[in-house]
Amino acid sequence: MYRGGSDRRVGTAGNPPREEEEGEEEPRHFDTLREATMTAEREKALALLGNKCARCGFDNQLALQIARIDGTSRNNWNNRSYYRQVLRDLPYYHILCANCALITRMEREAEVER
Numbered sequence: 001m002y003r004g005g006s007d008r009r010v011g012t013a014g015n016p017p018r019e020e021e022e023g024e025e026e027p028r029h030f031d032t033l034r035e036a037t038m039t040a041e042r043e044k045a046l047a048l049l050g051n052k053c054a055r056c057g058f059d060n061q062l063a064l065q066i067a068r069i070d071g072t073s074r075n076n077w078n079n080r081s082y083y084r085q086v087l088r089d090l091p092y093y094h095i096l097c098a099n100c101a102l103i104t105r106m107e108r109e110a111e112v113e114r
């Protein structure tokens, strides 16, 4: 990949980058995102299941989801009661990242069609 920071345009000395303008877009607050995606139940369930994807080891919690190992679960993001159920039946669940969740679902669907 091309790196080195030299691809920033040089000929615009009169126009310093405007960081505070264009305030139409909501600033991102990671705390809010975290609050939205990390209920206490989810955080606890993820921790107990190892905090990373069971398939590839990806460990950014924002893209991790908890699924039933047998593949019968719906994905219930942000649903506290779902995570309480996960905590009750922990051995039946594992963590998948968004990529692996998609891949395993497609593999499963392909198997069903065979």
Ligand SMILES: [Zn+2]
Binding pocket: 053, 054, 055, 056, 057, 058, 096, 097, 098, 099, 100, 101
């Ligand atoms: Zn994965």
